[in-house]
Amino acid sequence: MFQIVRKHEMAKGTIISLDISTPEIARKIKAGQFVIIRVNQTGERIPLTVADKDTFSGIITIIFQVVGKSTALLRSLKIGDSIRDVVGPLGKPVESELLTPLKSGTIIMVGGGTGIAILYHIAKAFKEASNNIIGIIGAKNKDLLFLENEMNAICDEFTITTDDGSHGEKGFVTQPLERYLKEKKDIQLVYAIGPVIMMKNVCRITKEFEVPTMVSLNPIMIDGTGMCGGCRVTVDNKIRFCCVDGPDFDGHKVDFDELEKRNSLYRDDEKDCILFSIK
Amino acid sequence: MAKSSPKKTPMREQPPKERIKNYNEVPFGYSPEEAVIEAERCIKCKKPSCIEGCPVEIDIQGFIALIAEKKFKEGISLLKKKNILPALSGRVCPQETQCEQKCVLGVKNEPVAIGRLERFLADWEREKGEIEVPPIPEWTGKKVAVVGSGPSGITVAADLAQTGHKVDLFEALHQPGGVLTYGIPEFRLPKAIVLKEIDSLKKMGVNIYLNSVIGQIKSLNELLKEYDAVFLGTGAGLPWFLEVPGENLNGIYSSNEYLTRSNLMKAYLFPKYKTPVIKGKRVATVGGGNVAMDCARTALRLGAEKSIIIYRRSRTEMPARSEEVHHAEEEGVIFQFLSNPCAFIGDKNNWVREVECVRMKLGDPDASGRRKPVPIPDANFRMPIDLAIIAIGNSPNPLIPSTTPELQLNKNTSVVINPANGRTSIKGVFAGGDIVRGGATVILAMGDGRIASKGINEYLQTGIW
Numbered sequence: 001m002f003q004i005v006r007k008h009e010m011a012k013g014t015i016i017s018l019d020i021s022t023p024e025i026a027r028k029i030k031a032g033q034f035v036i037i038r039v040n041q042t043g044e045r046i047p048l049t050v051a052d053k054d055t056f057s058g059i060i061t062i063i064f065q066v067v068g069k070s071t072a073l074l075r076s077l078k079i080g081d082s083i084r085d086v087v088g089p090l091g092k093p094v095e096s097e098l099l100t101p102l103k104s105g106t107i108i109m110v111g112g113g114t115g116i117a118i119l120y121h122i123a124k125a126f127k128e129a130s131n132n133i134i135g136i137i138g139a140k141n142k143d144l145l146f147l148e149n150e151m152n153a154i155c156d157e158f159t160i161t162t163d164d165g166s167h168g169e170k171g172f173v174t175q176p177l178e179r180y181l182k183e184k185k186d187i188q189l190v191y192a193i194g195p196v197i198m199m200k201n202v203c204r205i206t207k208e209f210e211v212p213t214m215v216s217l218n219p220i221m222i223d224g225t226g227m228c229g230g231c232r233v234t235v236d237n238k239i240r241f242c243c244v245d246g247p248d249f250d251g252h253k254v255d256f257d258e259l260e261k262r263n264s265l266y267r268d269d270e271k272d273c274i275l276f277s278i279k
Numbered sequence: 280m281a282k283s284s285p286k287k288t289p290m291r292e293q294p295p296k297e298r299i300k301n302y303n304e305v306p307f308g309y310s311p312e313e314a315v316i317e318a319e320r321c322i323k324c325k326k327p328s329c330i331e332g333c334p335v336e337i338d339i340q341g342f343i344a345l346i347a348e349k350k351f352k353e354g355i356s357l358l359k360k361k362n363i364l365p366a367l368s369g370r371v372c373p374q375e376t377q378c379e380q381k382c383v384l385g386v387k388n389e390p391v392a393i394g395r396l397e398r399f400l401a402d403w404e405r406e407k408g409e410i411e412v413p414p415i416p417e418w419t420g421k422k423v424a425v426v427g428s429g430p431s432g433i434t435v436a437a438d439l440a441q442t443g444h445k446v447d448l449f450e451a452l453h454q455p456g457g458v459l460t461y462g463i464p465e466f467r468l469p470k471a472i473v474l475k476e477i478d479s480l481k482k483m484g485v486n487i488y489l490n491s492v493i494g495q496i497k498s499l500n501e502l503l504k505e506y507d508a509v510f511l512g513t514g515a516g517l518p519w520f521l522e523v524p525g526e527n528l529n530g531i532y533s534s535n536e537y538l539t540r541s542n543l544m545k546a547y548l549f550p551k552y553k554t555p556v557i558k559g560k561r562v563a564t565v566g567g568g569n570v571a572m573d574c575a576r577t578a579l580r581l582g583a584e585k586s587i588i589i590y591r592r593s594r595t596e597m598p599a600r601s602e603e604v605h606h607a608e609e610e611g612v613i614f615q616f617l618s619n620p621c622a623f624i625g626d627k628n629n630w631v632r633e634v635e636c637v638r639m640k641l642g643d644p645d646a647s648g649r650r651k652p653v654p655i656p657d658a659n660f661r662m663p664i665d666l667a668i669i670a671i672g673n674s675p676n677p678l679i680p681s682t683t684p685e686l687q688l689n690k691n692t693s694v695v696i697n698p699a700n701g702r703t704s705i706k707g708v709f710a711g712g713d714i715v716r717g718g719a720t721v722i723l724a725m726g727d728g729r730i731a732s733k734g735i736n737e738y739l740q741t742g743i744w
Contacts, residue, residue, distance in 0.1 A: 028496055038453055044544060044554040045453075069553055085453040087490040222544070222554075225451050225492055226678060227516030228536035234527060239520060244678065258527055261629035265529050269555030 001082040005059060010146035015065050015114065016075050017051070017146075023058030025088045031125035032118070032216065032248055035060065035088030036224040039073050043084065046070050047221045047243075050088070051117035051147070052124075060088075063117035063146070068270045090224045091247045094122050105188030106132040108180055109155070110173050110202055112194025113139060118216055119193045120147050126191075127154045134187075135159070136176050138198075142167035174201050181209045189214065192251060196263065200256035207252050215251035217242050219259060220266070234258055285388035288317040290395055295609040299579045302465040302547055305606060311351070314399040318346035321391050324383055329393060332381035334726030335368075337361045339378055339393055346396055355400040356411065362397075363413075363437040364476050364725070366405060367430070367459060369398025370468050372722045373600045405475060412482045416443035421739045424449065424506040426493045426679070429457020430721045431712030432512035433480065434728030435735070440483040442736055447506070448480070449491040454543060457514055459721070461543040462535070464573050466580070467603075470542070494678040499686070499708065508707050508735045511694065512728065515713035516676040520669055521565065525623030530557055530631040534570045534670035541577050559666025561585045563634050565620055566670035567597035568718075572604060574668045575612045586612045587662070591619040591639050591652040617641070619652065621659065623667060633661045675714045693717055700734030701727065706744045709735055 006019035025035060029050055036045050052061040066075050077083070107126055111119035116137050127133055135155035139145045140163045152158050159176040160168030169176060173194075181187060187209075192202040193216040206213040219231040219242050226244035233242050234255035240246065291307045292298075298305055309317065327340040338357055345354035358365050374380075374394040382390030404410060421444045425432045428450040436446045454460050456473045481487065493502065493513075502509050518533035520526055532540075537556070540546040544554035562578040564571050567590035578586040588607070590597060593616045597604060608614075617639040624633040638658035641650040675693050680686050687695045687704035694703055694710045701709040711727030713719055738744065 024496055042545075042552045044552075085490050087451070087453070087492060089495050090492065222536060222539055223452065225516070226676060227518070228539050229518050229520065229533040230536045232520075232527060239522070239527070258629070262527065262529060265557070266555045269549065272550055 001084060002086045003082050004077055004079055007077075007079050010063065011143045013066065013075075015063065015144065015146055017061055017063045018074070018077075019054075019059045019061050020083060020086060021058055022060050022086050022088075025086065026053045026055050026058045026060050029053050029060060029089040030093035031122045032094035033089040033091045034118075034224075034247065035062065035086055036090060036221065037062075037074075037083050037087075038085040039070060039077070040084050043073070044070055045085075045222055045224070047090070047218075047224060049114065049118040049121075051121050063114060065114045087224065090243060092245070094125060094248060106134060106156075106184065106186055108134045108136065108177065108187055108190045109151075110177055110190060110192040110194070110198075111135075111137045111151075112173055112198040113144070115194030115198075115216070115218075116145075116147050116151070119191065120151055122191060122193075122216075123151065123154055132156050134180055134184075136161070136173045136180075138162065138168075138173035138194075140164065172201070173198060174205055177202060178205055181205065181211060187211050190251075191215075196256055196260045199251060199254075200260075203251040203254070203256070213251035214248050215254060216247045217249060217254065217259060218247070219262060233262075283320040287389045287392040287395070288313050288320075290392075295611070298466065299576075299610050302580060304469050305466055308402050309395055309399040311349070311399075311403070314346050314396060314403075315349060317392050317396060318343045320384065321347070322384065328381040328383065329378045329391075332378040334377065334722050335361050335729050337378075337397075342400065343391065343393070343396055346400065351400060351403050355404045358397060358400055359411070359413065362725070363479065364430070364433060365397050366401035366472050366476055367468065368722050368725065369394050369396075369401055371459075371463060371720075373720060375601055377722065405472070410475070410479055412479050413441050415440060415483055418445060419443040419739070421445070421507045422447070422505070423508045423510065423735060423739075424502045425510045425512065426502075427451075427457060427512035427514055427712075427714075428455035428477070428487065429512055429514050429712060429724065430459065431514075431724040431728040431731070432457070432510065433477065434725045435510045435512065435709075435711070435732045436480055436485045437483065438729065438732035439735060440480070440485050442732075444507075444739065446485045448485055448487045449493050449497075450487065450489050451492040452543065453489050455487055455489065457512075461539045462570070462573070464538065464542055464577050466576070467573065492678070494682040499679055499683040499705070503705075503707055506707075507739055508709065510701075510728075510731055510735065511679060511703070511708065511710040511714055512712045512724070513676050513679060513714050514724075515673040515716075515718045517674040518669070519672045519674065521620055521671065523620060523622050525625055525631070526669070528623050528625040528631040529629050530559065530665055531623060531667045531669065532557070534564075534566070534574050534668055535673065537574055537668045538570070538577065541581070547577075547581060556581065557666055558582050559664070561587070561662075561664045562666045562668065563587045563589055563620075563662065563664045564668045564670055565589045566672070567592065567599060568670065568672070569599045569603055570718075571668075571670040572599045572607045572612075574670050576607055576610060578666070578668070579610055579612070583666075587615055587664075588612055589615045589618050589620060589634070589636060591617065592649065593617055593641060596641075596649045615662075617652065618660075619654070620667075624661070631664060631667055634664050634667060635659055635661045673713070673718045675717065691717060697734075699730070700737065701731030702734060702738075702744070707738070
């Protein structure tokens, strides 16, 4: 059992941050890695991004958006309540060679939706490795944006977009991305984390500019240890298991269309389950 | 005494039409009267050959004689001297190729039903509610880490706890048991029984750490700093795919994923349990082993109208236990032999709709002695399906080897050991079960565990590697 020590609503009712006491995981987890949790006895196993850790206090921070039954259940927990199972760290951390300073180079970090949470953890690691960071984060509207101040603090340049223009630039993250790529010739790497459609569009643009691009994929997972292949993705025309070979891959080699379709697998079941819970 | 029957005493079972509507165990097990009748069939050979067929060398004749005398308590004690998990092995061992194959009665008639009698004793003890745990000697001062709580890990943990070592057992999933928990379905091996057997380990002082992925939360080298020896029993959890076009369509599972969802996560109780599983009407399972039978039979219980096994060889070459094939047939599973999928065809929403197969004929025997399937040109055919399960085998899980480069592997990515004592290429590290063999059987994994625990004891006593 893993106790919740802090709970914070980052966007009213929809994006929640939880600090969970998991001393062993906090000691081990690195940027880019994730955990799988099971809220209670009848719960499913869901992968969640780790946005931050505090090794000294033995705490990890998870940030999630309430999108279905399990995240709704997780939201209902209070400080002092416990999560039945937390397993991690899982996945590969951000490659260490990427974290060495890219001399005279700059990295653009692009985040959308809850992807901003893991983006922040990785951006912090890049900053600690003395890189120049340009940050772009976007959301549907002002209320769904979070970690804005934290990101701003570690970025050398920083842009916010919202689909409806309620905060920052109106439109998608791809607009400022394209602008930066045109203006600056020294961009060494783009890191994009967010909805599949966003990562796909980012990769389409960075391919034109021939800038290497890493993405963090978010397929459906169960065990997270490489034993089932539920999270399989096609990268460079080969089957890869996201939970052990990823979650980060070369964005120019990922089959995003396939991932998008596979992520819709249980849409009807999800509805049935929510109806069952209401009943 | 009446002349004993040439056939095994039958075991009562749920009728096929009824059982495909539930997840309850198919065979009911022997009553004490039936067990005694069956035990009396044993002719007490001077040199019992049945014991040679048992990988953990149970005193089969001994425990059967005790059943015949109605001394069940003594019988289970004798059985447990060699096998701490009889309720499991009595159910899932392929006895027809092990102990029962060697039974002298089997030459002319049916062999003694050794597996059923083993199961009877274990169930008898559990139903009485007093599971006997062997006495634990004083602590030797040595600590051993066991990685993986499947059949081999459980055996090692039990053996070493009985020797007096302190044992910590690490499991990646949220429940112990390995394949016994996530793989073998409830109707073949009730999970309550698995958990009960594993409970005996806790009573013997074994600490079980769940949610602990070794290789991530702790490396093998970190374990070696804390423990005097380590046993790796992490199994063969890396599923193979066919690598044919369309295999990533929606509605195509690995057997591991399908069974994990339905068994470990109890998706058959959805939506009470929150993990969903796709319920196909026309389900194709590819493969001919026990896992394929488990998947095809699970599909029926999840409401499939047609559950088809696609196997590239013929019935004779199928590696599944004959009892499992028989059960599958009774339940209405359809067998499509000498066929191999070459593509899956989907609809515009990316859902699988058809499987295209190549027809095969049997050629000359291959290295394994089985006749090799050879494709027949221009004889492809298609079948409509809405769910496919790939059950063609597994490789050892690469998580520990990939984080421990000094661990020697063979070309099949299996961990290399000395078969006499289970030693790997790293001092203090032992291995056994499917991480060494690839996908094999529960009892072979238990046998490996037995060898490794002897090897570990020897190493801990002498300190010599």
